[in-house]
Amino acid sequence: xxxxxxxxxxVDPANGRDGIGDLWLRDGRIVTAPDGARAEETxxxxxxxxxxxxxxxxxxxxxxxxxxxxxxxxxxxxxxxxESVPITETIGRxxxxxxxxxxxxxxxxxxxxxxxxxxxxxxxxxxxAILAVLGNxxxxxxxxxxxxxxxAIADYAARVLSGSRAIGIKAINPGAAAAFKxxxxxxxxxxxxxxxxxxxxxxxxTLQAATETLGLPHPLHLHCSNLGMPGNADTAxxxxxxxxxxxxxxxxxxxxxxxKEGPRGFSSAAPLLAEAVNAxxxxxxxxxxxxxxxxxxxSSDVLRQFNARGSARPRKSVIIDGDGNGGGIVxxxxxxxDFFNAVQWAAGLELFLLINDPWRVFxxxxxxxxxxxxxxxxxxxxxxxxxxxxxxxETLPKEAMEVTTLASITREYTLPEIAIMTRAAPARLLGxxxxxxxxxxxxxDVAVYRTQADIAAMFRDAAxxxxxxxxxIRDGVPVARSFGRAVTVRPEFDAAxxxxxxxxxxxxxxxxxxxxxxxxxxxxxxSQAFEAVPCxx
Amino acid sequence: MTExxxxxxxxxxxxxxxxxxxxxxxxAASRSAVVAGLGTDVAGARASVAxxxxxxxxxxxxxxxxxxxxxxxxxxxxxxxxxxxxxRARADLVLLAGDGLVEAWPDMAERLALGEAxxxxxxxRRVVHLCPGTxxxxxxxxxxxxxxxxxxVATGQPILPTLAALRAIASGRxxxxxxxxxxxxxxxxxxxxxxxxxxxVWSSATLDxxxxxxxxxLIDDLNRKTRFAGLPLAPANGAEAVAQALAWTTGFPPRxxxxxxxxxxxPWRFDAQRLIGCGEADAAVWISAFSPKPPDWDNAVPxxxxxPSGTVFRTPPNVVFEVGRPGGDHEAMLFDPALGGIAxxxxxxxxxxxxVxxxxxxITAALPPC
Numbered sequence: 001x002x003x004x005x006x007x008x009x010x011v012d013p014a015n016g017r018d019g020i021g022d023l024w025l026r027d028g029r030i031v032t033a034p035d036g037a038r039a040e041e042t043x044x045x046x047x048x049x050x051x052x053x054x055x056x057x058x059x060x061x062x063x064x065x066x067x068x069x070x071x072x073x074x075x076x077x078x079x080x081x082x083e084s085v086p087i088t089e090t091i092g093r094x095x096x097x098x099x100x101x102x103x104x105x106x107x108x109x110x111x112x113x114x115x116x117x118x119x120x121x122x123x124x125x126x127x128x129a130i131l132a133v134l135g136n137x138x139x140x141x142x143x144x145x146x147x148x149x150x151x152a153i154a155d156y157a158a159r160v161l162s163g164s165r166a167i168g169i170k171a172i173n174p175g176a177a178a179a180f181k182x183x184x185x186x187x188x189x190x191x192x193x194x195x196x197x198x199x200x201x202x203x204x205x206t207l208q209a210a211t212e213t214l215g216l217p218h219p220l221h222l223h224c225s226n227l228g229m230p231g232n233a234d235t236a237x238x239x240x241x242x243x244x245x246x247x248x249x250x251x252x253x254x255x256x257x258x259x260k261e262g263p264r265g266f267s268s269a270a271p272l273l274a275e276a277v278n279a280x281x282x283x284x285x286x287x288x289x290x291x292x293x294x295x296x297x298x299s300s301d302v303l304r305q306f307n308a309r310g311s312a313r314p315r316k317s318v319i320i321d322g323d324g325n326g327g328g329i330v331x332x333x334x335x336x337x338d339f340f341n342a343v344q345w346a347a348g349l350e351l352f353l354l355i356n357d358p359w360r361v362f363x364x365x366x367x368x369x370x371x372x373x374x375x376x377x378x379x380x381x382x383x384x385x386x387x388x389x390x391x392x393x394e395t396l397p398k399e400a401m402e403v404t405t406l407a408s409i410t411r412e413y414t415l416p417e418i419a420i421m422t423r424a425a426p427a428r429l430l431g432x433x434x435x436x437x438x439x440x441x442x443x444x445d446v447a448v449y450r451t452q453a454d455i456a457a458m459f460r461d462a463a464x465x466x467x468x469x470x471x472x473i474r475d476g477v478p479v480a481r482s483f484g485r486a487v488t489v490r491p492e493f494d495a496a497x498x499x500x501x502x503x504x505x506x507x508x509x510x511x512x513x514x515x516x517x518x519x520x521x522x523x524x525x526x527s528q529a530f531e532a533v534p535c536x537x
Numbered sequence: 538m539t540e541x542x543x544x545x546x547x548x549x550x551x552x553x554x555x556x557x558x559x560x561x562x563x564x565a566a567s568r569s570a571v572v573a574g575l576g577t578d579v580a581g582a583r584a585s586v587a588x589x590x591x592x593x594x595x596x597x598x599x600x601x602x603x604x605x606x607x608x609x610x611x612x613x614x615x616x617x618x619x620x621x622x623x624x625r626a627r628a629d630l631v632l633l634a635g636d637g638l639v640e641a642w643p644d645m646a647e648r649l650a651l652g653e654a655x656x657x658x659x660x661x662r663r664v665v666h667l668c669p670g671t672x673x674x675x676x677x678x679x680x681x682x683x684x685x686x687x688x689x690v691a692t693g694q695p696i697l698p699t700l701a702a703l704r705a706i707a708s709g710r711x712x713x714x715x716x717x718x719x720x721x722x723x724x725x726x727x728x729x730x731x732x733x734x735x736x737x738v739w740s741s742a743t744l745d746x747x748x749x750x751x752x753x754x755l756i757d758d759l760n761r762k763t764r765f766a767g768l769p770l771a772p773a774n775g776a777e778a779v780a781q782a783l784a785w786t787t788g789f790p791p792r793x794x795x796x797x798x799x800x801x802x803x804p805w806r807f808d809a810q811r812l813i814g815c816g817e818a819d820a821a822v823w824i825s826a827f828s829p830k831p832p833d834w835d836n837a838v839p840x841x842x843x844x845p846s847g848t849v850f851r852t853p854p855n856v857v858f859e860v861g862r863p864g865g866d867h868e869a870m871l872f873d874p875a876l877g878g879i880a881x882x883x884x885x886x887x888x889x890x891x892x893v894x895x896x897x898x899x900i901t902a903a904l905p906p907c
Contacts, residue, residue, distance in 0.1 A: 066785075071608060071612070072612055074788070087785060088786060112878050114878065115879040122786060138626065180764070181627055181734055181764060182734070306760075312615075315614075316614050316615035317615040318611065318615045318616060318618070320620075321619040321623055321734075321764070322620055322623070323622050326619075507656065508626055508657060509625060509656070515876055516880065518881075519881040524870070525579075
């Protein structure tokens, strides 16, 4: 079927397009304007902005930790809309209503990948993917301890990606979860896992190398050590240095943007980090913006979460000494009157506004850790309108604003910059050639927003969203009930790795390593097969 | 559903399609129905939710008491837990708390390698069984199979007061116990404190909420100085995977109602046995794919049963569907206690028997449009 969107302002920076015009779609793909053909379906989108569907590269929407948060916090009424741990149905509906058509759950330990994929299969309307977490797993540490070479570790990583049907590799405070099981209570970049010489730095470099050896489109996705601690900007800077020239994605950089200045010994060090990111072309970062309100922190950084238990509101938490990372679930309330929370809010915005390349900074709240993803429209308003920022700053503790530079920043994001940060750049970072743009051949995942003075309102309820060319949202309301695809990489590996894994698992764990493999789409209840993203050659 | 599927209406064999139509009209005519039993896999749990939502009914699991005994603790104060693999790999001390452990997980001792050294950290492993044989009808549980360093600690008291005294002693507080009674607990407290990675194992089919809360509090206290974690064993009849699936699809564990626009969870209100006993529910769907178990309420309300062949009813339900065993007759996503998570289970003896998911989907599809 041939479809035409007519009269809208098409903002497609990946193809250098920004202007009023028509967009043509046929059979789920964008096509060039056909000569003389007549559209079977025409959507008049005059007065609207037309962008590719949004892609969220870091949002905790599935897996055993997220589901434990649902069970931990019935009082947050998981079944209703605007909450921090929505159910699968609500996740799909709310993301689609905001014009998002794909999300990546970034923290799935390989052993619990089957449940994560079952949850993703129940998220309607949008495409999904997971990152597989390595870096605290017994087998990797064993390989490193035995000085196994790069290719053995790359084969192992590829086997994990294949078994867990993931799109990339994540490391979360590498080494710390393993060390915590030996009663270590703090763990930095150059600390070693007990009874070994394996440092966090070495794990990061090893996994970076495996990522490059396998040609994975997505760089190593890293949650650094010392999250949330005063003065941890030094850790982030040292980690960027440790990356060398190889690609590295740093997750939720805001949570590492802290200095020790000021009367409270806590300040924003965001300008330093932004400067470092600007100078290092191999580094990308998502922000993990804090927004005020009740949420729950869900993290596989089990050590950090254990240490944060005292701040739980309401006062309860779950700590899991899991296989590999495990995790912790600590409910938390970001308060406008709280000095520290206000500094966190400002530091995130400073990073967004001071990192000058929208291709290397990514739009996240680390849902739900900084805020639920439902805060995105309000965050877009803060980035695009400095008067909205100024108004918010007036309501925050003055002494907090004094340890940040936010008030001095005048930059406002433009629509093409927003389209890069939320569409084109995520697609490129994940290796999704046919997403994130509106050129011929791209998937017809399209978001249409009605231009209005209230930026948050504009982005909260998209006027029209098409997924694979089919309308799924009108005026923020679902008009279809379809299910998207799950996207993976399938790097090649030497099957001999299975022999080593088999022996290790039988002896150490008493089970088969094959038992953790995610089955085919049908067994998960998926109507569509997994989609594979090619590796770089 | 396949042609081999078997179904009965009022005791007479009928086609599955005829039975689905009859089940649908029975449910459509009800004002308040329960979807209960729920002994099924993830696909069956999803289909149960879809049916309960379609008829505005409520949902319960036959082992919900055990699920909720744990969840009451979780949502009151939280906990620190670990996995069976990490227990096997790292636990230098395993505290078996109370009874019913082998009943909950017959392979426990072998899978956790209780008689062997921790497989990753090495050294030695001690196993202490606290209060064996003190539950009503409780068996001794762990029998020390595989040798190793195994001991029992008993106080002549049930598990709850024993755990309370142990926690007090471990925290250096006084108890009302006399010296002789306190002595074994003092030794045990020292053993717990000396563990490097201790794991306490319990079954919520046996321990109640108060005992679990006391045990989790003890674990919490021990983590001030060393590492300690809990290992709750999964309840029976697929309850763990069902509870997980209900959490991500409805936001809540079993005992949730769908009569209003948003699901409501209430462990008392949506207890299927209570709803039927007091006449609040006027129809029931009973699902027990893992064992040939009839519902406790016999035929007090019109009932549609999804059960394996060989299930014996005192009074036959109005509609009976014969269903296959998940992971036996058909492949399934199930909680595997040895893995500590949901995993794929291939069909061990594939048959044409219908699945719970397919049977419920047929009933839901046959409901009149509302």
